[in-house]
Every structure is written in C-alpha cells, then in structure tokens.
Amino acid sequence: GQQLNQSPQSMFIQEGEDVSMNCTSSSIFNTWLWYKQDPGEGPVLLIALYKAGELTSNGRLTAQFGITRKDSFLNISASIPSDVGIYFCAGQGSTSGTYKYIFGTGTRLKVLA
Amino acid sequence: GAGVSQSPSNKVTEKGKDVELRCDPISGHTALYWYRQSLGQGLEFLIYFQGNSAPDKSGLPSDRFSAERTGGSVSTLTIQRTQQEDSAVYLCASSLGIYQGVEAFFGQGTRLTVV
Numbered sequence: 001g002q003q004l005n006q007s008p009q010s011m012f013i014q015e016g017e018d019v020s021m022n023c024t025s026s027s028i029f030n031t032w033l034w035y036k037q038d039p040g041e042g043p044v045l046l047i048a049l050y051k052a053g054e055l056t057s058n059g060r061l062t063a064q065f066g067i068t069r070k071d072s073f074l075n076i077s078a079s080i081p082s083d084v085g086i087y088f089c090a091g092q093g094s095t096s097g098t099y100k101y102i103f104g105t106g107t108r109l110k111v112l113a
Numbered sequence: 114g115a116g117v118s119q120s121p122s123n124k125v126t127e128k129g130k131d132v133e134l135r136c137d138p139i140s141g142h143t144a145l146y147w148y149r150q151s152l153g154q155g156l157e158f159l160i161y162f163q164g165n166s167a168p169d170k171s172g173l174p175s176d177r178f179s180a181e182r183t184g185g186s187v188s189t190l191t192i193q194r195t196q197q198e199d200s201a202v203y204l205c206a207s208s209l210g211i212y213q214g215v216e217a218f219f220g221q222g223t224r225l226t227v228v
Contacts (some may be wrong), residue, residue, distance in 0.1 A: 003155050019224035033216060042117075042204055043156070088155065090217075100169060101146065101206075101217055103156040 006089055006104030013079055021107040022073040023089030027081050030093035031067050032072040033101065037086045046087075047074070081111050115139075117220035119205050126195055127224045134190040134223045138207030145188050146206040146217060147180055156204065162188065163210065195227045 006023045013019055023032070031050055035043035047058050049065035049072060056063055062075045072089055089104040116136040126132050138145050147159040158172035162182040173179070177195075182188040192199055202224050206217040 002158075031215075035219075040221075041198070042206075042221045045216050045218060048216050090156075099144070100158045100161050100165070102158065103148075105155045 002102050004089060004091060004102055006103040006107055008107060009105070010108040010110070012110045012112060014033045015079060015081060017079055018078055019076040019083070019109060020073060021087060021109075023091075024071045025091055025102070026070070027091070027102075028069040028101075029091030030069070031091065032063070033090040033092070034061075034063050034072070034074045035090065036105075037088060039085075043088055050110060076109075079109075079111050081113050084109055084111050089098045114145050114150070117205055117207050117218055119203075119220035119223050121223060122221060123224045123226075125228060127195055128197060128227055131191065131193045132195055132225065134192075134203050134205075134225070135203030136188045136190070136207075136220060138186065138205070139187070139218060141209070142183065142207035142218075143210050144208045144215070144217075145182055146208075147188070148204045148206065150202045150204060150222070153202070159203075192225075195225075197227050200227045202223055 004023050004025045033048050034046045035112055037043045047056050047063040052069050053067050054065040054111045060077045090101040092101045115217045120135045143164045146161040148156040150156050160170050162168045177193045180190045202222040204219050204222045206219045208215045208217040
C-alpha cells in the first residue's frame with residue numbers, strides 16, 4: 001500500500017538533545033497528523049495540523065505543516081528517555097478526495113541516558 | 114467506552130482457518146478505519162467506513178478480506194482461509210467524521226499469528 005517517505009528511519013540521541021524528523025509526499029494533503037507508538041501498543045496522537053504553514057506545539061513537541069502541503073516535520077526538544085518509540089506521520093484528504101490516512105514509514109527513536 | 118476497544122488482543126490460528134476481529138469505536142464516532150501493521154513496518158490502510166456511505170475498500174489485499182460495520186458502530190474484520198503472510202497486528206481507529214481535520218484515535222490492536 002501507499003506510504004509516505006519519512007526520515008530518518010532511525011536515530012540514536014543523547015538525553016537532552018533536540019530531535020528533528022520529517023515526512024514527504026508526492027501528493028497534497030489537507031491534514032497532517034503525528035503519532036507515537038510504543039511496543040505492543042496502538043499509535044497515540046501527538047499533534048494535528050490543518051493548515052499549510054501552520055506551526056503547532058504540544059509541550060516539548062513542535063510540528064509544522066509544509067507550505068507546499070506535501071511535507072511536515074516534527075521536532076522534539078530536550079529529549080528524555082520516555083521519548084523512545086516509533087514516530088509516524090500521517091496525511092489525510094488529498095485533492096483526489098480520499099479520506100483515508102496514509103502513514104509514513106516511521107522513525108525509530110532511541111534515547112541514550 | 115472511553116477509547117477504541119479491540120478484541121481479541123491476541124489470536125493464534127491455523128493456516129486455512131477463518132478469523133474475525135472486532136472493533137468497538139469511541140462512542141459518537143462515525144468514521145472507522147482498519148489498518149494492518151506487519152512486524153517492524155508502518156501502517157497499511159485496509160478499509161474505512163463513514164456512516165451509511167459505501168465503505169472505501171481500496172486497501173483490502175485480497176478477496177479473503179472483508180469487513181462490515183453494523184448499526185454504524187461495531188465493526189468486524191474477517192479473514193477467510195488465513196495464510197501465514199496474514200500474520201500482523203490489525204489496528205482499528207475511529208474519528209468523529211470523514212471531513213478533513215478530524216483526528217483518528219487507535220485501539221491497542223489485535224496481534225494475529227497464523228501457524
């Protein structure tokens with residue numbers, strides 16, 4: 001099935017460092033969502049973006065909806081051990097009118113204490 | 114309930130048997146989605162329902178897969194004549210509606226193992 005390109009695929013960082021990951025698509029989306037998934041759990045919604053250029057924060061998380069509507073990025077500031085997990089982007093509502101969420105390939109984050 | 118509920122949480126079945134996976138969406142949510150996640154992979158769209166509209170079945174991998182949603186609430190995903198490649202975590206999500214800008218909330222998933 002279709003998936004969005006997400007990078008990096010994985011990253012190891014030291015506790016306290018900032019993290020940045022991004023998601024790109026060949027299609028335009030009207031909504032971008034970012035999820036975090038812990039082992040054995042379902043994805044948990046972190047941030048939702050609805051407008052091109054929008055910058056939204058949720059605690060230490062900041063996400064932006066790209067101006068072209070084909071990309072989004074997520075930043076995590078001052079990482080802590082519990083940030084470990086897999087982060088997924090998801091786009092919805094392309095110009096073709098589909099309402100399904102298309103997910104990225106995921107970024108696996110590991111935080112070294 | 115407070116969140117999306119899926120059952121069973123784990124299912125082991127023999128190759129060739131049929132299985133049914135259940136999803137109870139968040140109360141009041143009219144849109145319901147099924148995704149499949151293979152080990153270490155991303156989420157693959159299977160099907161979504163919106164109210165009484167015809168479902169979007171574009172992600173179903175074969176005619177062995179089907180899903181229904183009764184009364185606009187509970188949904189059942191059925192896999193007939195299971196194969197080993199069907200082994201995966203099946204995730205269900207619901208949202209308030211299909212219109213752009215509505216967040217989807219996921220259940221814990223059903224881990225299906227075909228032996």
